[in-house]
Amino acid sequence: AGQKADDCVNSDSPVIGAFKVFQRELDTKHDKHERLVKISRDVTIESKRTIFLLHRVTSVPDFENILNDADVKLDGVRQKIGQIAEELRGEDLHQFHRAFTPGIQEYVEAVSFHHFIRHRKLISLEEINARLVFMKEDQTTKGGGEDVCAGPCVLTFQVTPTDYLLGVADLTGELMRMCISSVGNGDMDTPFELSGFLREIHDGFSYIGNTGPYEVSKKLHTLRQSLGKVEDACYALRVRGSEIPKHMLADVFTSRAAHLETDDGIA
Amino acid sequence: AGQKADDCVNSDSPVIGAFKVFQRELDTKHDKHERLVKISRDVTIESKRTIFLLHRVTSVPDFENILNDADVKLDGVRQKIGQIAEELRGEDLHQFHRAFTPGIQEYVEAVSFHHFIRHRKLISLEEINARLVFMKEDQTTKGGGEDVCAGPCVLTFQVTPTDYLLGVADLTGELMRMCISSVGNGDMDTPFELSGFLREIHDGFSYIGNTGPYEVSKKLHTLRQSLGKVEDACYALRVRGSEIPKHMLADVFTSRAAHLETDDGIA
Amino acid sequence: MSVTEMFSYIQGFLSAEQDIREDIRKVVQILEQTAREILTVLQSVHQPSGFKDIPSKCQKARELFCTVRTKTGELKTKFPAEQYYRYHEHWRFVLQRLTFLAAFVVYLETESLVTREEVAKILDIEVDREKGFHLDIEDYLAGVLIMASELSRLAVNSVTSGDYGRPLRISNFINELDSGFRLLNLKNDPLRKRYDGLKYDVKKIEEVVYDLSIRGLAKEQETEGDK
Amino acid sequence: MSVTEMFSYIQGFLSAEQDIREDIRKVVQILEQTAREILTVLQSVHQPSGFKDIPSKCQKARELFCTVRTKTGELKTKFPAEQYYRYHEHWRFVLQRLTFLAAFVVYLETESLVTREEVAKILDIEVDREKGFHLDIEDYLAGVLIMASELSRLAVNSVTSGDYGRPLRISNFINELDSGFRLLNLKNDPLRKRYDGLKYDVKKIEEVVYDLSIRGLAKEQETEGDK
Amino acid sequence: MSVTEMFSYIQGFLSAEQDIREDIRKVVQILEQTAREILTVLQSVHQPSGFKDIPSKCQKARELFCTVRTKTGELKTKFPAEQYYRYHEHWRFVLQRLTFLAAFVVYLETESLVTREEVAKILDIEVDREKGFHLDIEDYLAGVLIMASELSRLAVNSVTSGDYGRPLRISNFINELDSGFRLLNLKNDPLRKRYDGLKYDVKKIEEVVYDLSIRGLAKEQETEGDK
Amino acid sequence: MSVTEMFSYIQGFLSAEQDIREDIRKVVQILEQTAREILTVLQSVHQPSGFKDIPSKCQKARELFCTVRTKTGELKTKFPAEQYYRYHEHWRFVLQRLTFLAAFVVYLETESLVTREEVAKILDIEVDREKGFHLDIEDYLAGVLIMASELSRLAVNSVTSGDYGRPLRISNFINELDSGFRLLNLKNDPLRKRYDGLKYDVKKIEEVVYDLSIRGLAKEQETEGDK
Amino acid sequence: MSVTEMFSYIQGFLSAEQDIREDIRKVVQILEQTAREILTVLQSVHQPSGFKDIPSKCQKARELFCTVRTKTGELKTKFPAEQYYRYHEHWRFVLQRLTFLAAFVVYLETESLVTREEVAKILDIEVDREKGFHLDIEDYLAGVLIMASELSRLAVNSVTSGDYGRPLRISNFINELDSGFRLLNLKNDPLRKRYDGLKYDVKKIEEVVYDLSIRGLAKEQETEGDK
Amino acid sequence: MSVTEMFSYIQGFLSAEQDIREDIRKVVQILEQTAREILTVLQSVHQPSGFKDIPSKCQKARELFCTVRTKTGELKTKFPAEQYYRYHEHWRFVLQRLTFLAAFVVYLETESLVTREEVAKILDIEVDREKGFHLDIEDYLAGVLIMASELSRLAVNSVTSGDYGRPLRISNFINELDSGFRLLNLKNDPLRKRYDGLKYDVKKIEEVVYDLSIRGLAKEQETEGDK
Ligand SMILES: [Mn+2]
Ligand SMILES: [Mn+2]
Known part of the structure; x- marks a missing residue:
């Protein structure tokens, strides 16, 4: 198709000649950008699904299975991030950053959610990056021999501190949801744990304040609201809890209530 | 249908009793508002159509017909405004003003456009209001005898100065369109006439400035742009016109050009 | 001219x-x-x-x-x-x-x-x-709705002050008000919005009554008070 | 032409x-x-x-x-x-x-x-x-979520009316609903927001059940009612 | 299910x-x-x-x-x-x-x-x-209006290329188009805006025709060309 | 020049x-x-x-x-x-x-x-x-209002930490502050908006006091503390 | 206190x-x-x-x-x-x-x-x-820029009124003004925006001068006027 | 950590x-x-x-x-x-x-x-x-487009200065540039917008050439100049 159009253009012209070169360069760049946007979308969708899956830990008894399932899903996401790293080989990462930053942020959100549920700790930027090292066994795609690297080639992907921060900021929303769900499922401990953890993250963010990028500042308000909801939930649990002993004694149905208490959970 | 719902409500309650009264009052008001909105919409549509029709004067030879057709259309619009006046009988006009102001503004735009084309003058608020006096021959709808007014009853509608201003402000947009069309049809005089007239309106509005209502100030920018377009058009005509005599003489086709000139129009 | x-x-x-x-x-x-x-x-x-x-x-x-x-x-x-x-x-x-x-x-x-x-x-x-x-009737209604919100606050604070009967009376009053408003065909935007807020007041007061009720505090008062 | x-x-x-x-x-x-x-x-x-x-x-x-x-x-x-x-x-x-x-x-x-x-x-x-x-499927889901919120109110008021069995049944129902929604990968913004509200309904009902439990009121009803 | x-x-x-x-x-x-x-x-x-x-x-x-x-x-x-x-x-x-x-x-x-x-x-x-x-009808009309603007450019360039007959023919065509659009009661905003642009195309072409007329170039061609 | x-x-x-x-x-x-x-x-x-x-x-x-x-x-x-x-x-x-x-x-x-x-x-x-x-006086007032909002959070968290006396004291303080602000004829927009937020803080803290009160926790503390 | x-x-x-x-x-x-x-x-x-x-x-x-x-x-x-x-x-x-x-x-x-x-x-x-x-200096500059825009309108209208010499003089004046502004290191947003508008005024006036010039009207005046 | x-x-x-x-x-x-x-x-x-x-x-x-x-x-x-x-x-x-x-x-x-x-x-x-x-290539292209707009101004002003040959040469140059740009698959928004502006420059210059052409000024120059 391109051929026909070209006929109408004076191909002797040096201007046209130059623009044909530009065309190649721009198309290459745009194509790469487009491919990265697509991979990033897949990363986003799969990460979101992992988060949805992880929320089920508050409603099922054996949450180890869910964590393992989520890990498998996240492995898939990491493979996708490997494709991003592959595309970025030899490029300036920042040139295409806008193409994949939404996906990476969502991955940070998912992986830090997973990490919190398993270890009750905030995953660090290093821990995230450590799992984004990819081995390419044979380098036959480019060149004949082992020209690029001897032996298996190592490819890494570095999440930027800003993407890490933005992912963690979104994590707090999920933690809030988890907290409310926990209360809804009669879990008395998780909300307090979550409240302490969320408060730490909140204090961290207010320490960074508006020195971070604009997008981070924008999320501070939501973060504060989430913290408020979690603190309210803990408050409600504490206030409710305050009644047990007294009413236990005062109540005719002491034994049943006691039975409930040893069950370490309600309803 | 209302009956069944009422069953569930304690009708002895004085609160409920009071709210039933409120319901009637609110519904009456809303219904009137709704009716006025609908009439106003009709007024808007018919006024807009009249404006469209009037624009045809720039492209047909016998524009008297169009003016008459437009007058018939406007009579229809005035009848509608009579219905508005009927609805407002005994009411505070300002209470329902929001319901019919768009229609009235559009009518002012249409009627002042019509007036300009016929008389080349700005119609005054009085002239507009003078044509919004409605006679009701028999007053049989309310009461048996001649209780409301003796003989034929006179009903008037008063366009507010603000609605007048807003309609006239929109008129300038139509004048601009008319100017461009005139040039497009080879009419050499109308643009200059329009330019003077528009300049007068523009100066009038800048005299009022921001002392008028907010909506008027908002339209000033568009008015200024319209004036600019008309001034540019006149400028172009003048510049073009400057060439005729010289080239006439210089040209081999002098006679034909002269013939064109006596035709008092081009092409 | x-x-x-x-x-x-x-x-x-x-x-x-x-x-x-x-x-x-x-x-x-x-x-x-x-x-x-x-x-x-x-x-x-x-x-x-x-x-x-x-x-x-x-x-x-x-x-x-x-x-x-x-x-x-x-x-x-x-x-x-x-x-x-x-x-x-x-x-x-x-x-x-x-x-x-x-x-x-x-x-x-x-x-x-x-x-x-x-x-x-x-x-x-x-x-x-x-x-x-x-x-204007809508202004009257708006004023009534502001009061409803104040009453939900009063229900909470009367419990704090040890008056356990008032919340129930407020609850009945507000419910009646809510039924009244549901009769109205509200179109006007700001009034409609205010009325939507009434739902929260109703809910809040119901929760206060619930709190008293589950602790047997509501009944206790009823027999006492009988206003 | x-x-x-x-x-x-x-x-x-x-x-x-x-x-x-x-x-x-x-x-x-x-x-x-x-x-x-x-x-x-x-x-x-x-x-x-x-x-x-x-x-x-x-x-x-x-x-x-x-x-x-x-x-x-x-x-x-x-x-x-x-x-x-x-x-x-x-x-x-x-x-x-x-x-x-x-x-x-x-x-x-x-x-x-x-x-x-x-x-x-x-x-x-x-x-x-x-x-x-x-x-439309999203409209159906939205309607179901509005009901969930109405049920949390019903749970509160049924206690006030002395019906101690209903909250537990509502709780089971709402929990099932919640599980159902968890299966969805919601992306759509307004629906997702409504769904987030469901968590609060679940929480509120759980609190009612808790209140009944520690007072032994839930069980009492169960044996009585057995509807 | x-x-x-x-x-x-x-x-x-x-x-x-x-x-x-x-x-x-x-x-x-x-x-x-x-x-x-x-x-x-x-x-x-x-x-x-x-x-x-x-x-x-x-x-x-x-x-x-x-x-x-x-x-x-x-x-x-x-x-x-x-x-x-x-x-x-x-x-x-x-x-x-x-x-x-x-x-x-x-x-x-x-x-x-x-x-x-x-x-x-x-x-x-x-x-x-x-x-x-x-x-869709509005998309068809929008496309036609884009062409009108292209034709006003063509009128200008055909003079440069020495074709003095084309502008007049374009002028007639565009005028007919303009009359057609005048029949429509356009309300739709983007289409109305595009249509307002048509007036400028008409004006531009008229200016070209005028320029040819006063130089007698339009007529000359007519007799010659008669395409 | x-x-x-x-x-x-x-x-x-x-x-x-x-x-x-x-x-x-x-x-x-x-x-x-x-x-x-x-x-x-x-x-x-x-x-x-x-x-x-x-x-x-x-x-x-x-x-x-x-x-x-x-x-x-x-x-x-x-x-x-x-x-x-x-x-x-x-x-x-x-x-x-x-x-x-x-x-x-x-x-x-x-x-x-x-x-x-x-x-x-x-x-x-x-x-x-x-x-x-x-x-500047308006900046002073704005700062005070930010604190009011922080205190409503403190009231909640002090209950969680088992301090049941503080909320009541905060409630009194905030009420006094609210009365103070009511003396002002605020026109300034951003300050006025902040002040409107104070109502929510007042209400929030009142609800905390209510929760303590209905469970007999407020009084308990009072007799203990008597600060 | x-x-x-x-x-x-x-x-x-x-x-x-x-x-x-x-x-x-x-x-x-x-x-x-x-x-x-x-x-x-x-x-x-x-x-x-x-x-x-x-x-x-x-x-x-x-x-x-x-x-x-x-x-x-x-x-x-x-x-x-x-x-x-x-x-x-x-x-x-x-x-x-x-x-x-x-x-x-x-x-x-x-x-x-x-x-x-x-x-x-x-x-x-x-x-x-x-x-x-x-x-204030920025207010002075803003006022000057408003005048520049009025002058571009004056250039157009003076041609319409048959004064073919004025546009050229306005053009020179506006060009000098433009050079002046180019010396400034404007950061201030509203002033900068106004200055960006000056470019259009310059261009507009140049086109007026062009129109006069191509028709030999500018020169004609020059010899006549010689102000 | x-x-x-x-x-x-x-x-x-x-x-x-x-x-x-x-x-x-x-x-x-x-x-x-x-x-x-x-x-x-x-x-x-x-x-x-x-x-x-x-x-x-x-x-x-x-x-x-x-x-x-x-x-x-x-x-x-x-x-x-x-x-x-x-x-x-x-x-x-x-x-x-x-x-x-x-x-x-x-x-x-x-x-x-x-x-x-x-x-x-x-x-x-x-x-x-x-x-x-x-x-960066896109910055290079953006710079070129700014120049195109400057050249349309130059075409106008060179006529004013009596240089009737330059506009035609600029017109050819700009047309070549336009063809070049049409080869590009522009997606990037700001560059695309700038490129859309090129159309107006092309049109403006074509109109200048037209003005010269209809007055026989372009040809006159051509024979003279032959650069
Ligand atoms: Mn999220
Ligand atoms: Mn109009």
Whole structure:
């Protein structure tokens, strides 16, 4: 198709000649950008699904299975991030950053959610990056021999501190949801744990304040609201809890209530 | 249908009793508002159509017909405004003003456009209001005898100065369109006439400035742009016109050009 | 009449209107000030100590309504009577606040809903548009809804003050109000929004009643009180 | 066809669409009115006295759904069937309300979740887009979520009315609903927001159950009721 | 069907729509690419050398429309036919461009206005909504207005190239078009704005004709050319 | 003076101002950094463990205020004293934050409202505009309102930490503050908006007191504490 | 000092400021009115007949500037001199308008750029901030840019009125102005935006000169006029 | 690592970045200043007198490019080479301006399109990203488009100065440029928008050529000039 159009253009012209070169360069760049946007979308969708899956830990008894399932899903996401790293080989990462930053942020959100549920700790930027090292066994795609690297080639992907921060900021929303769900499922401990953890993250963010990028500042308000909801939930649990002993004694149905208490959970 | 719902409500309650009264009052008001909105919409549509029709004067030879057709259309619009006046009988006009102001503004735009084309003058608020006096021959709808007014009853509608201003402000947009069309049809005089007239309106509005209502100030920018377009058009005509005599003489086709000139129009 | 004359003529209209608006604004400002003072008097019913002398507070509030009446009297003279709705936006907000305050006083006194006639009397204005400066029905309703929200607060605070009977009475009152509003075909946006807020007040009060009920505190009172 | 004829012909198309929107708006307005009446009927279940005759209330509500069906029937005729999504915004809101009301009636009758098929039948519309005017899946889900919030209120008020068994049953039902929603990968913003609200409903009901539990009231009922 | 099954089933629906949008976007992208190629072919008529072989250019453009037809064919298969307006925004812009290009080719060939039927045929789509993927009337009109603006440019350049007859013919054509549009009661904002632009095209062409007239160049050609 | 000379001369003015703004921005940046550090110190009072050593936290905060004083000292020297309001926007926000922090420290120490004089002293600036770089009254009020919102959070968290007496004391304090603000005739938009938020803080704290009260926890503490 | 006393004291400050703003607003309103009158006088130069008696128009405008001077005199007394920038926003706009009008008068009289000193003298205010109520440099520049845009309109209309020499002189003047502005390091957003508009004025005037030039009208005048 | 440590660690990253940005901003400011000076030199070609000594103006501009080179040299040292695109926004605008200026100089000298290599050499930066601080292709293209708009102005002004040959040569050049751009698959929004502006430049220049052509001025020149 391109051929026909070209006929109408004076191909002797040096201007046209130059623009044909530009065309190649721009198309290459745009194509790469487009491919990265697509991979990033897949990363986003799969990460979101992992988060949805992880929320089920508050409603099922054996949450180890869910964590393992989520890990498998996240492995898939990491493979996708490997494709991003592959595309970025030899490029300036920042040139295409806008193409994949939404996906990476969502991955940070998912992986830090997973990490919190398993270890009750905030995953660090290093821990995230450590799992984004990819081995390419044979380098036959480019060149004949082992020209690029001897032996298996190592490819890494570095999440930027800003993407890490933005992912963690979104994590707090999920933690809030988890907290409310926990209360809804009669879990008395998780909300307090979550409240302490969320408060730490909140204090961290207010320490960074508006020195971070604009997008981070924008999320501070939501973060504060989430913290408020979690603190309210803990408050409600504490206030409710305050009644047990007294009413236990005062109540005719002491034994049943006691039975409930040893069950370490309600309803 | 209302009956069944009422069953569930304690009708002895004085609160409920009071709210039933409120319901009637609110519904009456809303219904009137709704009716006025609908009439106003009709007024808007018919006024807009009249404006469209009037624009045809720039492209047909016998524009008297169009003016008459437009007058018939406007009579229809005035009848509608009579219905508005009927609805407002005994009411505070300002209470329902929001319901019919768009229609009235559009009518002012249409009627002042019509007036300009016929008389080349700005119609005054009085002239507009003078044509919004409605006679009701028999007053049989309310009461048996001649209780409301003796003989034929006179009903008037008063366009507010603000609605007048807003309609006239929109008129300038139509004048601009008319100017461009005139040039497009080879009419050499109308643009200059329009330019003077528009300049007068523009100066009038800048005299009022921001002392008028907010909506008027908002339209000033568009008015200024319209004036600019008309001034540019006149400028172009003048510049073009400057060439005729010289080239006439210089040209081999002098006679034909002269013939064109006596035709008092081009092409 | 030339274009210039026409615009001068219209400019006259516009200037006159601006003067009227300026006058109205000044009176309204004093009304707002007085409304804030009445509010301060009534706010104290939320405090533990405040429950005791509700009647004297209502009395004080009713005295302050005298000032209100003087000012509504002035307000009426500031513009042509038949142009009420032209300048409505200026006093709309303060009339709603004053309706709320009047309704709150009446509720505290008699635990009943103030009628539009009563509010009009307290503010010395009319109910019917034809008769003069009046209380628009939507403003009356808005004022009533502000009171509903204040009552949900009162339900909470009366429990704190150890009055376990009041919340139930408030709950019944608010439910009746809610049924009343559901009869209305609200289209007007701001009133509709306020009414949507009523749901939260209803829910909050229901939760207070629930809290009393599950602890057996509601019944206890009922037998005691029997008002 | 001359240019003039062509353009006259085109003018017809443009006017037609505006007329359609006007017609749709009128029918939808009546649907909203009827929805409010059904709500008034059902609201009374929250009142102490209301618990006794739930069946008769559901009956009344079902009668009002007849009017709804007449109007949805009219609605279908107002626009070309294949342009459902062109005008979707007009009836989206009221269909969600009606789904809520249908779901609430069905819950009150059978304590089970209404299916999309049942709602469609109650409203006399289709489930499959291919077959005609249908209930969009997101609108169905939104309606179900509105009901969940109404049930959390019902749980609170049933305790006040002395019905200690219902909250537990509501709790089980809502938990199942919550599990269901967890299966969805919601991306759509307004629906996701509504779903986040469900967590608070679950939480509120859990608190009611907790309150009953520590007082031994839940169990008591269970043995008694065993419905 | 259990609640869980019900929700899994629902999830299917939600995913499907997203896939559809993705598919549509891909085809539309290729259509835009092809439209640009056709434009490049036709643009050369503005150059002095370009006036000679207009027929061969139109020929080339018509060949490129084959690719267009293949792609509109694909586009139709990407979504359920009756949901045209659900996804309309995706292809609206490119259909307007393609209409412009088709109208320009037809004008260059026969100096007449392409009908909606002809455009539909060139793009291998329908005129009637009922029959399948169709050309929306407002998109057709928008495309025609883009062409009008291109013709005003052509009038200017044909003078530069020494063709003094074409401007007059363009002038007649555009005037007819203008009369046609005057018959429409346009309300739709973007289309109305485009139509306002037509007045400037008419004006520009009139100025060209005027310039030729006062120099007697228009007449000269007429007698000569009589094409 | 030629146009060029005139503009060169003008450039001098513009550059000078830009330099001043640059200087101010740098100092303000450090003030913001220090404010954030103070906040971090004080925020730990919300943690369960944090309630124990409030005095030591206040101590640390007061030490950090030394850095603040050094920087406000520098700030004063960066611009001509009489142009305070020309550059006001630069430090307005941080002065409000610092007022909030000073007010919070003072509240934690003495449970009383910091005066403007005290804040000015803590920040080593003036109260009277005439005397030099001062604390604008609206900024002082804004800072106080930020603290009110922090106190409503503290009321909630102190209950979680088992301190049932504090909420009641906070409630009294906030009510007094609310009465104070009701004396003001606020017109200023952003301040007015902040003040509207105070209503929510008042309500929130009242609900905390209610929750304690209905469970007999408030009284219990009262008899214990009797501070 | 109790909280109440504190707030009463604060209320004093707030009221004082509000009174000042009210006073300023009134004077500024009259200034705006006078500015509009001057504008009306000067705008008539755009009319075909207006070109003849420019001197008499300038005369009238200068008379109206007397009223301006009286009012700027009043304005100065309405607020403490050192708080110029606190209230700057109130008169900023009108000072820019007045600068534009003064600059326009001076241009019409002498075809030269008014200096800041001259404007200050016409308005009877200061150039140096230290000496009292002054003309801020950015407001002076903004006024000059408004005039540039008025001159581009004048260039167009003078051609229409048959004055073919003026556009060339305006073109030279505007080009010089543009060079001047290019010396400035503008950061200030609104001023920068206004300056970006100057490019369009320059271009517009160049096109006017072009139109005259290609028709041999510019030269013709030059030889004739030789001003 | 605790949460606090983690955030401190990240804070380090953020501070470092802010310092880099501050440094870059300072150098870029000087580059902008120099670019404005070059522009002032080149602007004079639009004036009647300016046409005579274009070579000497180009010479002066080329001298000023020395300063540019010094500053681009500094710029390179301010940030890690591989993070070009991280800070791209800072210098993007000024590099486009400088490209425009370089392209304009080269066009004035040789009437040909500057290559990216030439621009890079003039600015002493690289063409290939791998080799160091380079000229991004889109910035190069944006600069070229700015020049196109300047050339349309030049076409107008060269007629005013009596040079009737230049417009035709500019027209050919711009048409070639337009064809070049149509080969590109532009997706990037700002560049696309700029390119859309090229249409107006093309049209404007075509109208200038038309004006010359209809008056027989273009041909006249052609025979004379034959450059
Ligand atoms: Mn998330
Ligand atoms: Mn109009």
